[in-house]
Amino acid sequence: AEYVALSASCAQVIWMRTQLQDYGLNYNKIPLYCDSQSAIAISCNPVQHSCTKHIHTRYHFIKEQDENGMTELYFVRTEYQLADMFTKALPEDSFKYLVRRIGMRCLTPAELKVMSKESA
Incomplete structure (x- = not known):
């Protein structure tokens, strides 16, 4: 669930980034904060493992963006997750x-x- 949410939020933030670029505001890497180390590990690991084969391919958008250098994922402890x-x-x-x-x-x-x- 965290991985799916991370992928969906990444898609939304990239859309917002595109809108901001139209106004001349440019951002290099988009920081994303997640309280699931597992979701971050799946996102940052370019190799597809058997434990992730059940995840639908459309949710691997976040992995593609990480590989392309568009996003930067940070772990934040649950009690600090705004x-x-x-x-x-x-x-x-x-x-x-x-x-x-x-x-x-x-x-x-x-x-x-x-x-x-x-x-x-």
């Missing part, structure tokens, strides 16, 4: 940590009340 806050139910401490990491903060009820009055 995307998890959008996809998983996390303990409160973990959620608050990740919220701070992306620069967000939780608004107090008083702040929400002031904001609702300002927008009315």
Whole structure:
């Protein structure tokens, strides 16, 4: 599942890169962060092994991009994976940590009340 998600996200990011190039913004290698060392190993290994033969060929897009030098894969420990806050139910401490990491903060009820009055 992680390998399939990595391949799909790679395709989306490469599409975004193409759009940004139209605006004159160029990027060499696209950094991708994954919390699965197995998915990274499959992506970076140019040899097809028997343990990966069940994966449909369309999901090997990430492997091709790595071989072409388009992407750079990095391992990130699960507790630091920012995307998890959008996809998983996390303990409160973990959620608050990740919220701070992306620069967000939780608004107090008083702040929400002031904001609702300002927008009315």
